Amino acid sequence: MTHRRIAVRLLAGVVAAVAAAGLAACGTAEEALPDNQVVAEPPRPIGMQDPAIVPTGPAASSGSCDPRASLRPSGSLPRPRQMPAGTAMATIVQRGRLIVGVDQNNYQFGFRDPLTGQLTGFDVDIAREIARGLFGDPGRIQFRAISSADRITAVQEGTVDLVVRTMTMNCERWQQVSFSTEYFTAGQRVLVNRGSGVRRIEDLRDRKVCAAAGSTSIRNIAAKGTRPVSVVNWTDCLVLLQQNQVVAVSTDDSILVGLAAQDPNTEVVGPRFSDEPYGVAISRESPELVRFVNGVLARIRSDGTWTQLYRRWLTSLGPAPAPPVARYRD
Template identity: 60%
Template sequence: MRRPALALLTVLCLAGCTAARPLPEARVDVAAPRPVGAQDPAVIPSGAAAPPGSCDPRASLRPSGTLPAPGRMPGGSTMARIAERGRLVVGVDQNNYRFGYRDPGTGDLVGFEIDLAHEIARAIFGDPGKVLFRAVTTAEREQAVQSGAVDIVIRSMTMTCDRWQRVSFSTEYVSAGQAILVAKGSPIKGLQGLAGKKVCASTGSTSIRNVATKAPQALPVSAADALDCLVMLQQNQVDAVSGDDTILAGFAAQDPGTTVLPDRFTEEPYGMAMKKESPDLVRFVNAVLERLRADGTWARLHHTWLTALGSTPQPPAARYRD
């Protein structure tokens, strides 16, 4: 009886020892997922139909006299139709820190461009809250205006001669310039350092074309939203992000591990985009901007939201083509 018991004990011991033996380590390298819509390599837009220098992109339509009183828009005007609808519909960004983003505490859209939209609503209705915001991507901005999905796009949109062929712009409300964002300690110090490096910019932006032109040895990558480019930089999927210095400054504030290189290599004047068929709305918006420059509202909003860009400058001077 002792031999079978001893044999059983041996089997159980071996089974137990075998079960306790650690499994060999297995490593599986999983690449970080790319943001939806990211293109590597990027598709570079074809050359502009209206090349730079063929117009003054900052020159808009002159206001028609004084502003009408809120709630008393001229009959038959675009503003009257907006007033009858009861809301101004504005295409904005919801991921651009300081310009247009969601307050993490309230969930409300806030920022410099959001407040500009409120001021236009105030001029039409007498109530700054009568705005319906619609989030649009960089690539969707023109189509949103042309289709009538929005009345105005206020979304860090550079005025160019090419874009003037398809939409109209207000006068300039912010002067920006293209720059480069990198991780602190990066060997990239400027445009020359981008050779052979992956550089991310927004799809449909002037930035992606400028990267291809100004740094032809770079490897352009595009993403649907500039914030996606920051994520790709954080995940080491790209070596740098290029875009307007105003936007990149917001990224650097959100991620202290990044820095904006000091050189600006383009001029990027921001204007509000509207339908070509609504020149009365363009003139009205320009009259509102004239008032915001004159009464100190522009300076107050700049001080509230954009002090990280430096001391509050004089607002961009209005230019007109008529």
């Protein structure tokens, strides 16, 4: 292994280490709760019969639903701290903070800044805008670091108010949680070592490919005939690729670009082979919160905030596109 490759591997390790250490740091309103540390598990080849690792059911709309369509905002947003009585928003304001499930290992979307120890990224800033709508203060927020596999459970059990974690909306998930309107559009591609000869997902049949447990990505690569290897966090996939334990990592291009930025010896290849619309996951028991979040998303689309956040975090994906257009089912 070259000195350059060792250095890059150490960089990925430092990001993961800072993320874990940050959870035990002195508490502020935005720190993840101490009982919610994410401990990396060893990678393992997976059994297709395990729905916690490879979810079952259709990954996208089969005509029975439009996974991008959410609930229409209820008129103008209420003034911060003046939420309608009896709503989920009023409960959150009374508590004094919004609790949000996020990633802490996804560079550009949700990660801990190694210099400040603070959670930051595109998803994190989307969550802060929701807190701003509730409190008039984007800092009135408490983050819980969760894995891909725990996103739905965290919402269903009420350990978080919502999840903003590169979460693809599909018809299957709509049966378990509600979603906001689409706030980002991604598509699945492949990350490999430079010079590997791999150019597209079809080159990886019967070869080991890494993805996160519980993600749509691992189901998609299994359907393509690869040998899926699961991990908890995407940075673990990068380390496996660097160690030659897998030949590729496959997930949304939005995530892969962040991994490639941590290791210039890797590259993202091939066309998109899936459609991944991201939404904010919210309890099915709180439709008023869904409508409120959609009102916040409508505001940040129209006032330029969404474009500012894209330019701050995601220019490696290309020039800022127009924000995803909101679709409503009512």
